[in-house]
Amino acid sequence: MSVSRRQKLALRFREFLPSENVVDQPTSLAAYECDGLSAYRETPLLVLLPETIEQVQQVMRLCHEQRLPVVSRGAGTSLSGGALPHAEGVVLSLAKMTRILKVDPLSRLAVVEPGVRNLAISEAVKSLGLYYAPDPSSQIACSIGGNVAENAGGVHCLKYGLTLHNILALKLVGCAGEIFEIDQRSLHSDGYDLMPLLVGSEGMLAIVVEVTVKLLPIPRCARVVMGVFDSVEMAGDSVAAIIAEGIIPAGIEMMDNPAIRAAEDFVHAGYPIDAEAILICELDGTEEEVIAQIELVEGVLKRGGAVETRLARDEAERLLFWSGRKAAFPAVGRISPDYYCIDGTIPRKALSTVLAGIRELSAEYDLRVANVFHAGDGNLHPLILYDSNNEGELERTEELGSKILQLCIQCGGTITGEHGVGVEKLGEMCIQFGEAERNQFHAIRECFDPLKLLNPGKAIPTLARCAEFNSMHVHQGKVPHPEIERF
Amino acid sequence: MRASIPDVDIEAELALQIAAVAASGGAVEIIGGGSKKFYGEALDALAIEVGAHSGVIDYDPAELVITLRSGCRLSEVEALLAENRQMFGFEPPHFAPAATIGGMVASGLAGPRRGFTGSIRDFVLGAKLLDGRGDVLQFGGRVIKNVAGFDVSRLLVGSLGTLGVLLEVSIRVVPMFATEATLAFEHATADAHIRWVNELGSQPYPLSASAWHAGTSRLRLSGSEQGVVHAMGELGGEREDYDWAELREQSHTLFAPVKPLTRVSLPSASPDFSPGRAQIIEWGGAQRWLSGEVNIAALRERASQLGGSVCAFRDHAPGVAVFQPLPPAMLKLQRNIKSSFDPAGIFNAGRIYPGL
Numbered sequence: 001m002s003v004s005r006r007q008k009l010a011l012r013f014r015e016f017l018p019s020e021n022v023v024d025q026p027t028s029l030a031a032y033e034c035d036g037l038s039a040y041r042e043t044p045l046l047v048l049l050p051e052t053i054e055q056v057q058q059v060m061r062l063c064h065e066q067r068l069p070v071v072s073r074g075a076g077t078s079l080s081g082g083a084l085p086h087a088e089g090v091v092l093s094l095a096k097m098t099r100i101l102k103v104d105p106l107s108r109l110a111v112v113e114p115g116v117r118n119l120a121i122s123e124a125v126k127s128l129g130l131y132y133a134p135d136p137s138s139q140i141a142c143s144i145g146g147n148v149a150e151n152a153g154g155v156h157c158l159k160y161g162l163t164l165h166n167i168l169a170l171k172l173v174g175c176a177g178e179i180f181e182i183d184q185r186s187l188h189s190d191g192y193d194l195m196p197l198l199v200g201s202e203g204m205l206a207i208v209v210e211v212t213v214k215l216l217p218i219p220r221c222a223r224v225v226m227g228v229f230d231s232v233e234m235a236g237d238s239v240a241a242i243i244a245e246g247i248i249p250a251g252i253e254m255m256d257n258p259a260i261r262a263a264e265d266f267v268h269a270g271y272p273i274d275a276e277a278i279l280i281c282e283l284d285g286t287e288e289e290v291i292a293q294i295e296l297v298e299g300v301l302k303r304g305g306a307v308e309t310r311l312a313r314d315e316a317e318r319l320l321f322w323s324g325r326k327a328a329f330p331a332v333g334r335i336s337p338d339y340y341c342i343d344g345t346i347p348r349k350a351l352s353t354v355l356a357g358i359r360e361l362s363a364e365y366d367l368r369v370a371n372v373f374h375a376g377d378g379n380l381h382p383l384i385l386y387d388s389n390n391e392g393e394l395e396r397t398e399e400l401g402s403k404i405l406q407l408c409i410q411c412g413g414t415i416t417g418e419h420g421v422g423v424e425k426l427g428e429m430c431i432q433f434g435e436a437e438r439n440q441f442h443a444i445r446e447c448f449d450p451l452k453l454l455n456p457g458k459a460i461p462t463l464a465r466c467a468e469f470n471s472m473h474v475h476q477g478k479v480p481h482p483e484i485e486r487f
Numbered sequence: 488m489r490a491s492i493p494d495v496d497i498e499a500e501l502a503l504q505i506a507a508v509a510a511s512g513g514a515v516e517i518i519g520g521g522s523k524k525f526y527g528e529a530l531d532a533l534a535i536e537v538g539a540h541s542g543v544i545d546y547d548p549a550e551l552v553i554t555l556r557s558g559c560r561l562s563e564v565e566a567l568l569a570e571n572r573q574m575f576g577f578e579p580p581h582f583a584p585a586a587t588i589g590g591m592v593a594s595g596l597a598g599p600r601r602g603f604t605g606s607i608r609d610f611v612l613g614a615k616l617l618d619g620r621g622d623v624l625q626f627g628g629r630v631i632k633n634v635a636g637f638d639v640s641r642l643l644v645g646s647l648g649t650l651g652v653l654l655e656v657s658i659r660v661v662p663m664f665a666t667e668a669t670l671a672f673e674h675a676t677a678d679a680h681i682r683w684v685n686e687l688g689s690q691p692y693p694l695s696a697s698a699w700h701a702g703t704s705r706l707r708l709s710g711s712e713q714g715v716v717h718a719m720g721e722l723g724g725e726r727e728d729y730d731w732a733e734l735r736e737q738s739h740t741l742f743a744p745v746k747p748l749t750r751v752s753l754p755s756a757s758p759d760f761s762p763g764r765a766q767i768i769e770w771g772g773a774q775r776w777l778s779g780e781v782n783i784a785a786l787r788e789r790a791s792q793l794g795g796s797v798c799a800f801r802d803h804a805p806g807v808a809v810f811q812p813l814p815p816a817m818l819k820l821q822r823n824i825k826s827s828f829d830p831a832g833i834f835n836a837g838r839i840y841p842g843l
Contacts, residue, residue: 106685107756129689151634162632164641165609169794180817186795187601187773188752189645190811191821191839193608196641200634217691240549246572246662285691288713345630347550377631417632425635432635436622441637443827447820460636 006045009066009090013048016058021096023047032091035076035083036138039340039394040423044071044085051096053173053209059092060207061177069456070175072203074114074146077138079341080422082150082202082458089456092207094145100124101210108215109168109185114145114208118152121213130215133160136418137326145208151200153418155251155325158376159284160216162418164199171210172198175449185212197444202420203455205448219284222250224318225294227279227301228272228308232256232371235277236351238304239375242281245300247293249376250284253325256355258370259332259383260324266331269324270317272308279306279375280321328372329383336368336385340397344408345379345417357407358382365400367393379417380408406431421459429459430466438466492563494542496556498623498654504535505652505833506621514833517648519558520585523594525801527647527838528809537652538587544655545629548573552612552629554657557589564588568660576604576661578696580735589653595645598735599696599707602755602770604661607644614640615655619829629657642824648835649843650828664709666716667695669731670724672704677759680704681772685756688771692718696731699768700741705729734769741767742778747802751775751786753795760789776800787811810839818843 010024023029024046033041045068050056063070069089076083085091097113100121104110105128110121118139122131135154136142142152147163148170160166169183182195189195198205229235235254242249255263257276264271271278279301283293298309312318324331332339346354355371362369368385382404386397405415405428415421415428429438441460445452461469508515514532518524540558548571555564561581568574578598579591592614595607613627616639627633627640640657643650674680680699684706687694693710706722707729708715719726733739742748751760755772767776786797796811803809813821822842826832837843 104756105689106682107754108685108688151638153632157632161605161609164638165605178816180820183794185754185773186752187606187755187770188796188798190796191813191817191843192642192824193595193645194642194821196608196638200638217689219691243551243662244549246665248662285693285711286714286717288717289711292711292713345628345632347547347552347630349547349550374632379630379632412628413630414628414633414635416635417630418634420634421636429635434625436618437624437626437636440618440624440639440827444637444639444824447823447827 009068010046012062013046013059017048017050017055021049021051023049032073032076032085032093035073035078035081037079037081037084037422037424039388040081040084042085042087044087044089044091047091047093049093049096053171053179056092056173056207056209057177057179060173060175063090063453064176064451067451067453069453071455072145072149072207074143074149075117075141077142077146078150078420078422079343080416080420080424082420082422082455084423086456094143094209097209103128105130107185109212110215111210111212112144114148114211115143118142118144118147125215126218129218131218132213133166133216134163137329144211144213148199148208148211149201149203150420151418153374153379155253155374157374158252159248159250164196166214167195167199167211168214169212170195170198170208172206173209174206175451175453180206200420202422202459204445204459205454219250221287221290222282222284222318223290223294224280224282224312224321225297225301226310226312226321227281227304227306228275228310229277229279229306230275231305232277232355233352234305235279236348236375238279238301238306240348241300241304242297243376245296247283247296249281249297251280251282252376253280254278254373254375255325255328256371258368259328259372262331262335262370263324263328266334267323267327269320271324280325325372332370332383332385337387337389338385340384340386340401341419342382342384342401342404343379343416343419344405344413345377346408346411346413348375348378350411350413354380354407354411358404361400361403361407365396367397367400374417377417378413402428423458426461426465427469429461430469435463438463492541492543492559492567495539496542497540498617501535501537501540501652501654502617502621502623505617505619508533508833509619509621509831512831514836517593517652517835519587519590519593520560520583522581522583522586523590523596526594526596530835530838532836535652537589538585540654543567550629551631551660552657553660554613554629554655555588556655557587557592557653559588561586561588561591569663572663573660574663575658576610577601577607578735579607580737582736588656592644592653592656593646593648599698599731599769602697602773603694608641610659611641611644611656612659613657614643614653616643616650617652617654619651619831619833623654627657631659647838649825649838651834664695666712667707667709668715668719669727669729670706670708670719670722671727671729672706672724673702674699674704675702677762677766677768680768681756681759684771692722697769697771698734700766707731734767741765742776745779747780747804748800749777749781749783749786749803750798750800751777751790751795752798753790753793757793757795760786783807813840
């Protein structure tokens with residue numbers, strides 16, 4: 001990109017943004033060249049940091065006039081490259097919009113700017129006995145605007161839902177700078193319910209500039225029981241058995257042996273390092289309720305073949321049990337130069353098949369895999385351990401990851417439960433969805449953004465992209481998409 | 488019981504019918520059981536019967552998900568779930584024995600539990616749709632967490648059949664509660680009830696329904712034996728037998744005598760909207776029913792200022808718009824969305840708004 005174009009554009013944006021909120025120096029731009037998926041990098045033309053909704057509108061108007069691609073970005077914690085910059089476009093960072101505008105205890109809602117951190121919401125309302133339920137593992141850092149863009153999950157989704165289920169209203173700026181609102185505080189929406197389209201749209205439909213979140217009362221009591229197993233299959237079956245008892249745990253997580261070892265080595269949570277699998281099951285409610293349910297769950301775990309069950313004695317031990325799970329990713333980061341996190345979701349009954357398949361693939365590709373699993377909702381996070389300094393290992397890792405996702409699709413699951421498609425899973429989208437569905441996605445996108453300026457190249461693959469992907473996956477001598485010209 | 492749900496696949500016939508209509512430039516009204524035909528603007532188009540498209544595609548109770556053809560009778564599906572001590576978490580109204588799953592999803596109407604546990608949209612996981620080109624599209628899936636592609640299956644909830652013919656749907660189900668109990672309290676005014684029930688929302692009680700009418704507030708508690716007993720101990724009130732199904736089905740005498748019926752949707756803590764008027768307030772204050780004549784234009788203006796809307800739900804005079812009008816830019820966006828599924832405007836055209 002020519003330096004003069006960058007400078008000319010910077011001047012235009014500085015007509016309404018403070019000079020320091022227009023980042024145009026290569027050294028400063030470097031900080032934005034990737035998100036949590038650091039294998040992909042790109043330098044944007046500019047990074048813009050508006051502080052008000054009016055400034056976001058002005059940015060969008062100028063981008064629209066100049067036909068500049070816009071990649072919106074919150075805290076940049078995406079694991080799928082959702083905030084990867086566009087070389088010919090700008091990054092619109094919402095990181096300076098960090099005010100909590102209103103907390104309404106009677107209506108149990110908070111109105112916040114998009115740059116507010118997920119955990120900061122719960123911290124701000126804790127004294128009222130309330131909290132914001134979705135808790136992605138990155139909740140210390142990730143922003144609510146990014147959570148909305150990705151429909152972020154966490155360990156408590158089974159009982160408390162995803163981001164979508166905890167949002168009451170959104171204020172958005174469209175691609176030409178216009179404001180529109182989706183207000184469902186009345187639990188009703190006139191016309192189409194656009195909330196599910198916008199939540200999880202990966203920055204491709206509009207810019208989120210204000211979020212009204214639902215606040216829930218903090219449960220009076222939460223306790224955690226850990227089940228220790230000699231086989232992952234038995235642990236998986238126990239999850240189904242707990243649910244068959246009519247219990248919906250607040251969270252139920254599984255870790256396999258490599259993940260247990262890595263986490264224990266890192267945070268000393270007291271995990272049994274010889275176990276093939278552990279289940280961490282949290283129950284919440286009133287004290288009497290939780291005591292009764294803990295007893296039921298312990299019984300199920302023992303009948304399901306648990307060699308041991310451990311009940312966290314107090315709040316400190318409960319948090320300790322969780323600490324290993326929440327630190328599983330960085331823990332794996334300590335035992336391997338690099339790791340690559342996969343996000344497939346499967347019907348729980350397919351767990352044994354998928355884990356066995358992952359073991360086979362791991363051997364075939366000669367790459368270690370540690371598994372952590374949101375067992376209640378079927379969201380599997382295999383972590384592939386690799387070393388990017390070894391020639392070709394990243395490519396092999398990505399191929400293994402893709403094979404794991406394809407296995408998830410075959411088993412009736414999906415390629416992404418909570419991390420989003422981004423740039424990472426565009427190829428697998430070609431397998432999960434047919435051409436008609438992908439065309440429908442593009443058509444929806446064009447209803448919001450006819451010029452396709454918002455986060456272009458992400459989330460929904462083009463026909464050409466799928467042809468390219470499928471050319472590497474020729475099945476039974478038949479070339480997929482024979483209708484496409486090939487070169 | 489599962490065997491008693493007919494297993495009949497008429498997808499191919501439906502696709503042919505739609506293709507023929509599309510070729511002839513016609514339009515259709517999609518009919519399941521006809522139980523919610525009153526909801527939305529009246530249509531004058533060729534009826535397409537989808538009620539015969541029935542069958543359980545997949546149901547494994549341990550997965551907490553059921554996948555159904557859209558013509559399945561709601562009552563039969565609920566019976567199947569009940570056999571497995573499960574249920575829908577949104578307590579859908581039937582309004583007639585013929586009510587189908589497709590109509591339930593298309594109308595998006597939910598019952599008393601909705602104010603506390605979520606909407607139909609919140610529980611829908613995937614859908615198969617016949618679009619206006621005669622193509623069969625599949626969105627979402629059968630797993631609880633899925634963020635691949637735009638969430639079209641949930642967009643279909645409440646779209647009143649204007650985007651296509653719903654063929655199949657996957658819905659998350661929930662375990663039945665071990666115990667339920669209803670408590671009654673005296674609150675002379677609607678405002679007293681609204682404040683009280685919203686304040687209760689800040690406490691972790693297992694609330695699953697609320698209703699206020701004529702000076703009496705009722706709360707339903709649903710949960711584990713211990714949780715419900717504990718909450719009853721703290722809440723006080725009179726325990727009573729109350730038929731929440733009458734409220735859900737609007738068969739309660741409160742709904743019957745005076746027409747028309749108007750639904751007011753407001754942020755839950757909004758003050759009494761219609762002081763001195765006979766009304767039922769449910770969903771923790773968010774849904775309010777008025778029976779008898781109203782000045783709907785004036786109500787709509789006030790509701791809009793509060794962040795809510797007013798629906799001419801049933802038996803209003805011809806010419807009264809059923810749904811609160813959208814701002815022009817939003818209507819244009821929604822019309823474009825409809826066109827993206829249904830370019831020729833075949834399906835239930837005008838059911839929600841002109842052109843939608």
